[in-house]
Amino acid sequence: MTAVQFIPGSSVAEYLSLVRRKNPLIHCVTNEVVQEITANVLLAAGASPAMVVGEGEAEDFVGICDGLSINVGTPFSMRVQIMKAAARKARELGKPWILDPVAAGALVWRDKIIFELMRTGPDVIRGNASEIKFLAGQGSGGKGVDSMDSSDSALQAAVELAEHYSSIVVVTGRTDYITDGTTTYSAEGGNPLITKVVGTGCSLSTLIAAFISSTDSKLEAAAACCAYVKKASEKAASDSKGPGSFHAAYLDALYNLKPEDFNA
Amino acid sequence: MTAVQFIPGSSVAEYLSLVRRKNPLIHCVTNEVVQEITANVLLAAGASPAMVVGEGEAEDFVGICDGLSINVGTPFSMRVQIMKAAARKARELGKPWILDPVAAGALVWRDKIIFELMRTGPDVIRGNASEIKFLAGQGSGGKGVDSMDSSDSALQAAVELAEHYSSIVVVTGRTDYITDGTTTYSAEGGNPLITKVVGTGCSLSTLIAAFISSTDSKLEAAAACCAYVKKASEKAASDSKGPGSFHAAYLDALYNLKPEDFNA
């Protein structure tokens, strides 16, 4: 069994401070549905979003950005070529990049795309329990984007996946686990209302790109990001009456939370 | 003249309960503008959205989903091929699907696409008065997406269209009419502020897909969906100060309304 440690509040404070100070520019090749919330989450947290998907510029922009986020939520051939080219370039230039393997295991065509991207060496893979278990060769994947499994059930799969791909793996759910195969952190809290707002998971992946682009301690930074989002989710739930007001309150909370709020 | 009956509150309660219990997975091939609100409306109501548009997976996903929603708000050739293939597959597999013929009558190229999709046998066609009248061979269509006509003026066109295509036709406006050509329901109420929020009409169509995917009584389910949305719109208007706060309050209302709220 893997030993799991909480990410301490002092680490959350430290890595959130770095994001606020460095204002990393994140190259987002994400799905059609979540582009606006993804940009707004980055802005609220203190990073800068840029969605660059043109045939003549998506690769070049890897050289300009601080980190890259790739999300296969709505893949189509033209966009998949951009994803692959950007991922290869990130690898070549040593820029950190994260893969969000949305709905892995549900559709054969998509799974091939996901596995090809995984072989291009993402620094972080972030998924829900169904996705991570499928990628680790367990289970059969989710029904669309909904996870059927608790994150606890995917912890061992996350560790194995991290070892196999020499990558950080983040499996999110009621508890988030963040592992590099050797060290495993957890982040707890949050509120289930967040699952009723589209793009909160996808934008978390992109926000992790901002956190890992601001430091060399990528595992701790990814875990800090998860804890920060859990706290924002709790705050938002206490300020809202349903998923519509939650969405606004969540962005407000990401914006208003300060590093010192985690030092208590 | 067609006899029109109100959809009773007990039916709204019944079909909303079914959506909440069955949590139908809806395959959305919709326009670029409304993807986020469409997903959020489905989530708030108790269904699951999936936007799947890839060349290698959109057809396959018809076999996985519970219902399909096609919206031609921003058609372009590549996406139109996906719409046609998904619609044909839905027909082949007997999966329910709905067509939202946005701006029918305004542009010749789009009209050809719409008529081809209509010949693929949608279970439901949902439009505003201008669109429905144009499709029934009356009037000249709308200026863009705005309806020039009241829904009352399109009732007869809706009935004829339903008969001609053996489809359910929903024409929305101040009063919504839901007809299969023989039986016609109406849903009243709502608030005009909803017309100042983009995607509320488009997402209603997709929500109807969720309702009709949960039962064999598709006509009653479609009418129940309209009445549920009217009520959420009224509640949202009373909780908001303009279209921005309405948007959030509308999602909150869809989420918070319970079947028993319609049994009174």
Next chain:
Amino acid sequence: MTAVQFIPGSSVAEYLSLVRRKNPLIHCVTNEVVQEITANVLLAAGASPAMVVGEGEAEDFVGICDGLSINVGTPFSMRVQIMKAAARKARELGKPWILDPVAAGALVWRDKIIFELMRTGPDVIRGNASEIKFLAGQGSGGKGVDSMDSSDSALQAAVELAEHYSSIVVVTGRTDYITDGTTTYSAEGGNPLITKVVGTGCSLSTLIAAFISSTDSKLEAAAACCAYVKKASEKAASDSKGPGSFHAAYLDALYNLKPEDFNA
């Protein structure tokens, strides 16, 4: 040094009244990220949005719309062809159109697209200081979409650009400048929180299209639009707790502000 005059409140009232009365239909070929907020800003202000990007209809729709807005935030080849065709058609038919040269100077491929569009004769070019300075041959452009420079530093560049292209140039920032090379207006106020909400700049460009489509006094109308948005931004900031609630409050303010609110 260019003489600068404030746009008077009576002009803001006048041009806002025209938009509310004429309800101009704006053809938006904009970026993937901001489509929803763009449509909602137009609706809240009293205009009508239409996103038409199909190969067989984007040009034809120029003949139907009252004005065209082109934004190169997320260009890709297929969409760039649509932009060029729509811009040429607008020029041919004498329909007003605006160009938002997002991130000009950051990427060579995009810059070529921008300069080709500029040669097609936009009525208005709207950018931040970095973009306008780059287009005028000064500076090196911005890091992604963030402006590095204050709008004051770009005033001279805006005037020169306006003269060179016989176009109105709007450079936005803490102070907005609106110039045709001879007469220059300014609009002041606003709130920096608006920079934390994606699409507020892009949707301002599209809203300027609505204002200039409602009158022949395009310079004054563009300036009036900027002043209206500054006021809505101030109102929204006073009603919100962060960027999430600002977004909703901003749309509410655009909707609730009346022409007479500017006559005081």
